[in-house]
Amino acid sequence: MTRRGNWAVLGAGGISGDFARALPAATHSVLHAVGARDGSRARAFADEHGAPIAGTYDEILARDDVDAVYIGTVHTSHRELALAALAAGKAVLCEKPLGIDVAETEEILAAADAAGLPLVEAFKYRFGPFPDRARELVADGDLGEITEVETAIGFAADRGIRRLFDPALAGGALLDAGCYPVSLAVGVAAWAGRLDAPTVVSAEGVVGETGVDEDAAAVLDLGGIRARVSTSITRTLPRSATIRGTAGELEIPNVWGSRVESTATAILRRADGSREEIATATVSPMAAEADATIAALREGRTEAPEMPWRETLATARLLAEWRSLL
Missing domain, CATH: 3.30.360.10 (Dihydrodipicolinate Reductase; domain 2)
Incomplete structure (x- = not known):
């Protein structure tokens, strides 16, 4: 049996909480880690939702036991986090809009194409x-x-x-x-x-x-x-x-x-x-x-x-x- 994909949630806001609460209903996915700009906030979110790992964005993206990241942060941080996650070898599910303009959207898509990794805009x-x-x-x-x-x-x-x-x-x-x-x-x-x-x-x-x-x-x-x-x-x-x-x-x-x-x-x-x-x-x-x-x-x-x-x-x-x- 193929193991479930290990997810990291980036961002400890309301929509990230909804995603974390949804993952137990998934067949191939499990919440593994939480990242936030503030590591202590990430730890509190992880404890609330049962994730074993928490840390800053950089700490979470550096881990080799994270398969995919969900980006649930404000619009203006989507580009930065998506590019960093793709560079770290992670699949990306990013809340809409993927980019705040066409240039950002094209840049992120090009990065995913170059990395050969999944990138999905989260229109649920x-x-x-x-x-x-x-x-x-x-x-x-x-x-x-x-x-x-x-x-x-x-x-x-x-x-x-x-x-x-x-x-x-x-x-x-x-x-x-x-x-x-x-x-x-x-x-x-x-x-x-x-x-x-x-x-x-x-x-x-x-x-x-x-x-x-x-x-x-x-x-x-x-x-x-x-x-x-x-x-x-x-x-x-x-x-x-x-x-x-x-x-x-x-x-x-x-x-x-x-x-x-x-x-x-x-x-x-x-x-x-x-x-x-x-x-x-x-x-x-x-x-x-x-x-x-x-x-x-x-x-x-x-x-x-x-x-x-x-x-x-x-x-x-x-x-x-x-x-x-x-």
């Missing part, structure tokens, strides 16, 4: 039985030729959460939340074989007094597929998505799922008026993305099929174009 909604089914429906032509995607994500954040409202930390709605609807639109276009020269057709939004985008909407064109996306960190928006085609549409009421359970249901409405309820099993999406990273490592792959590099880069380019228009 991409992992599990339901997204596999959605990919099949689009790719197999059940909806006909895809014409439109409409999706959103938004929440009213506490203004005391500095990382969301500080431009020095790459705050704002687009990088924190808007990356979800953009990445979904990119994914649908890719599944349909239409991810060709994606661009922003139009954009609007509100930039707050701190200088970050707080509420925004855009229309994207992805190989002839029109995507209407919106996001906010000042108001609640639906967590739904609708994928429309010439033969029907797929309505997904909770497309993003949660950090502890993947989404499971959708309604397929066909052009002939028939209606089918789609239902799948649920999984821990964070455990699933961890296992997908370890599977890539074991099989000598640099990418996970759930979130390929081409789609990571297309998402980064669209986000940069959208931000430039606000």
Whole structure:
């Protein structure tokens, strides 16, 4: 029996705690170590979550008993930690966005390619039985030729959460939340074989007094597929998505799922008026993305099929174009 992959969590914040709590549900992954800028904070986190090893980032990355790292830190530290982890020979699962701009994203992808190591952008909604089914429906032509995607994500954040409202930390709605609807639109276009020269057709939004985008909407064109996306960190928006085609549409009421359970249901409405309820099993999406990273490592792959590099880069380019228009 192949041993489980030893994970190190880098960053001792809230989302890292969710990842640590998810790992017991994984099949091929186990929490082994915790790294933080402050070694004592890492030790406290490790004790809370049952990891035997703790230390600073450098101490953890220097260990030869760590197979993969999960980066759950603020956006502006993703590049530094991802490059250091890849240089240390570790597979990387990095929270979105992988880089805060296109240049960073390209640099990290190039480093993973040179190292021959897995690098996965952690869009957890991409992992599990339901997204596999959605990919099949689009790719197999059940909806006909895809014409439109409409999706959103938004929440009213506490203004005391500095990382969301500080431009020095790459705050704002687009990088924190808007990356979800953009990445979904990119994914649908890719599944349909239409991810060709994606661009922003139009954009609007509100930039707050701190200088970050707080509420925004855009229309994207992805190989002839029109995507209407919106996001906010000042108001609640639906967590739904609708994928429309010439033969029907797929309505997904909770497309993003949660950090502890993947989404499971959708309604397929066909052009002939028939209606089918789609239902799948649920999984821990964070455990699933961890296992997908370890599977890539074991099989000598640099990418996970759930979130390929081409789609990571297309998402980064669209986000940069959208931000430039606000």
